[in-house]
Amino acid sequence: MEKKNIILIFLFLTCGSLSIYAQQVVPASRFEIQGRPFDNTPKFHRIDTAKYIGLPAAVKKLYTHAAGLFVTFKSNTSKLSLRWKTVDAGLGNNSTPIMSRGFDAYIKEVNGWRFAGVARPDLKNMESTATVVEDMAKTEKEFLLYFPLYKELLDFDVIIDENASFIDTKQSFDKTIVIYGSSIVHGASASRPGLAYPAQLGRKLNANVINMGVSGNARMEPAVADMLSDIGSADLIIMDCVPNSSPEEIKERTFNFVKRLRKSHPQTPILMVESITRQLGNYNLKWRARLIEQNTNFRLQYERLQQAGYKNLYYIPTDHLIGDDSEGTVDGTHPTDVGFERMLKIIGNKVEVIF
């Protein structure tokens, strides 16, 4: 997919300037979408929702969000811009628009990916145009673009210098990790897409991390277990699905959920992670009691699975996951980048031990 194949040339007048820039527009169709659980899902969805009709409606909708998806390419452009469209312009009050509707760009260095810039969404329109980074040296670089985490992405164009090179690339990874979980896995409230903990774990371990987070959900429904079982090549499955599951759901569903995954993945390590200690429970006694009950029930099911002879199961308790100073969340529930940094240290270390 060389530059010469890119035939669209786009002329536009930049605001506040009389200069006319000639630029290359590289449409989404030119890229191989990476980070997906399945090949050939429609649009930028994580799953084919028409195939998994038994999933709860909310879960189906959430899997249309492009969390964890990304593209990589090489170019010697001096400027990188994006034009893109999300399904709506709504926002959460506990997160940044860049995280929910923006893009996050990194550039490959010898020691890993380095932050390059973000594409800030237009707050009033579904369609946005933004410069990610400009005034770069015209040397060839490999770019990584993380997709918006919390809004369905409808389309995007990458815009580079008129004469810049362009090669779509695909990353090789050492391992594939599937993370099933709640809003916290989905990415709330990282400040930008690349700081969601699955994305950070991927960079840290050079792993293909499949983000199967579903905000406000992850209640271990049987239909979800069936769907996750279809993901073929997992070297590790992380279950971070306690936060929104009631104590009763955890008691009733955990065993069968793992049993179903074991049927399709007989040897794959499964890492069960307790809910982070949501700091709403610092003073809300009901939340505090509920959290203890959720985590206690999860641990009991882990022990039950072990007693039933299930192997390759690992467990992370809630202790210290987001630190002990009460400053790791934006709202008492969702980790900030500080909370994620702390989670990542504990979860990342555990994953390295498992591997």
Place this chain on the structure above:
Amino acid sequence: MEKKNIILIFLFLTCGSLSIYAQQVVPASRFEIQGRPFDNTPKFHRIDTAKYIGLPAAVKKLYTHAAGLFVTFKSNTSKLSLRWKTVDAGLGNNSTPIMSRGFDAYIKEVNGWRFAGVARPDLKNMESTATVVEDMAKTEKEFLLYFPLYKELLDFDVIIDENASFIDTKQSFDKTIVIYGSSIVHGASASRPGLAYPAQLGRKLNANVINMGVSGNARMEPAVADMLSDIGSADLIIMDCVPNSSPEEIKERTFNFVKRLRKSHPQTPILMVESITRQLGNYNLKWRARLIEQNTNFRLQYERLQQAGYKNLYYIPTDHLIGDDSEGTVDGTHPTDVGFERMLKIIGNKVEVIF
């Protein structure tokens, strides 16, 4: 200001419920506003903009934002809610609505303030009502409420249980620190008001930290130096005003700015902080060069001041201020909570040495 003095009783029907709750509404007028540079500023403004008519218009407007202001009170309420109004509902795309338009609550413990909850703003209306924390034990606690950082606050009511106690309180501090700076001091992009670095510094050192941050500004104008000189009781003045000042402005204004502050504050330590290494400059060569020039010029002015005999000047270079892994900002310019945590460690340690 005992509970018996609070005569407003407010009955409302909670959404989705037939229960009627009787609650006390404590209006803003019952609270002593803390964290202000001057007594008796209008509304919840940081300065009396009518008095400082020579300030740039943008700076005047920014000092109507309640950044750094807070109230404290004791109550044995089981539920804390807020009803409040900000001047508009606009948002930044690189920050959370909770930071710009919400409140952040802490509760005093023997070892310091502990996070209790946030008041999430309504994204479509200027007026919001939100529960901060509920289902608390009915023991007396001391609450700290940080005000929204980035939108002018017009009014607020604190809502507690009908029969709960209420005492407005005022904190005693060991020191007063004035921080003059850009959006970074103002609070972008902390995830919530209590995580702005001036607020964190205040909790860390039990200091009365006066947030004089002005987003997109802090260019050391003479009128600003005059205004800051009127703040009487500073034990330390921090100048974190490099980011938006051009290299030329830094060269031309720094000396006179310090000279003016010295006239009113002959002995007060002044800590000059270089701009954080904005990661937009990872690949944007112009940004990188500009940053180096800004910081170089600031250091030259620091040295010039020393050579001119100015004493009690301290300096922090940009090195490591937001870490070295390129993950400390949301957009290449504004620190996330991770960036602020790193800045706070360096700045906080330096301040402890000065004191």
